[in-house]
Amino acid sequence: MAAPSNRPETRVERKERTRRAILDAALTLCEDSSLVALSLRQVAKEVGIVPTAFYRHFESLQDLGLALVEESFVSLHAVLREVRRSDPTFEQNIDTSVETLLDHVERHHAHFLFITRERLAGPPAVRAAIKREIDLAERELATDLEWLVTSMGASPWSPDDWKALSNLFVRAMVSTVEAVLVAGGDTRAQQEVAERTRTQLRLVLVGALNWESRPAEPALRASEA
Amino acid sequence: MAAPSNRPETRVERKERTRRAILDAALTLCEDSSLVALSLRQVAKEVGIVPTAFYRHFESLQDLGLALVEESFVSLHAVLREVRRSDPTFEQNIDTSVETLLDHVERHHAHFLFITRERLAGPPAVRAAIKREIDLAERELATDLEWLVTSMGASPWSPDDWKALSNLFVRAMVSTVEAVLVAGGDTRAQQEVAERTRTQLRLVLVGALNWESRPAEPALRASEA
Secondary structure, X not given: OOOOOOOOOOHHHHHHHHHHHHHXXXXXXXXXXXXXXXXXXXXXXXXXOOHHHHOOOOOOHHHHHHHHHHHHHHHHHHHHHHHHHHOOOHHHHHHHHHHHHHHHHHHOHHHHHHHHHHHHHOOHHHHHHHHHHHHHHHHHXXXXXXXXXXXXXXXXXXXXXXXXXHHHHHHHHHHHHHHHHHOOOOHHHHHHHHHHHXXXXXXXXXXXXHHOOOOOOHHHHHOOO | OOOOXXXXXXXXXXXXXXXXXXXXXXXHHHOOOOHHHOOHHHHHHHHOOOHHHHHHOOOOHHHHHHXXXXXXXXXXXXXXXXXXXXXXXXXXXXXXXXHHHHHHHHHOHHHHHHHHHHHHXXXXXXXXXXXHHHHHHHHXXXXXXXXXXHHOOOOOOOHHHHHHHHHHHHHHHHHHHHHHHHXXXXXXXXXXXXXXXXXXXXXXXXXXXXXXXXOOOHHHHHOOO
């Protein structure tokens, strides 16, 4: 994002460049630690600015964390929305969603390592922001799933059942992202995780498609016979 | 665990008491932070011992973290094994498993807050130890699920499918624990989480029971018609 060499960098460009450098430094420094273990002084040192200069860009480390959460999710929501609206079938939807998610995570590797770590271990405001983003994805998916499943002739479900289904999907995706990041650069392990996720989402869909046709969970009752 | 007042505390008892105090201090100090942000000095100060005395009990903070992982899981594996072996039906199994898990998490609240946080944000050895325990639960459950599902007349699945099913169950349980801990003392929210988990596990089981009877995922094919 450096200014073209044929003209001097403007003040706005320089400010944006420093802001970016602070965000990147925080991502790097957090890699084997956590935002709660980070000091503003460390970040400033890594960027090469005096600690007080940090405050021209962010109010606090927490504020910086919130900016990282935002950039991680803005593009993810957009690509997932795109996928869900383009594919008419479940099978293609599952394959494309898993692929798109993992591709996105690979391209924004440091961001997703950050999200995965801070989701449960970060400062309270950062944890809350990540929860809001995941809840948003769940609500959007619930609407889509309702449309897809009912368009296939399923009888109406209770709102709680739609939420449970959507939550199960999104949690499976969150677990997948975690497992892929834990696998590190091991592409074979990553592929196994992706394949497992596809099987799981299909299993859930088979459950969902057979859920409506059963008045009171006879599949479970059968086990008691 | 103080010694009875009618006799002086033995050396072994005193050592055990200090060890326990160190473990509890680490749990308390980690509550709004993480093991990676903790210093040995802080723990020693909280317990009221000199920092060097810490090493009579643990080699490092990481070693202390591993001890906390162990105590969290030993009893959990035992109670879950008990549940799975006692109930003959899926429906009862699901209800009892969810209830037992949440009861266990409530009784060992600080431990599970610790596990939930350190699972992805802790020191590498602690993360690896938690992963091993969760993987163990998955392998045990895969064996049980295979027995349960095939005893109901399902045709043989591939080993990968059993693993995917078991992984989906265990990840749903991990998400449930996280959601219950995030809900804090809000018992209504906790009950909603428990109810949602029960619905999800039933959905997955309906999927599993209908999986065998489908030669090549016709439920998914149907959506393409």
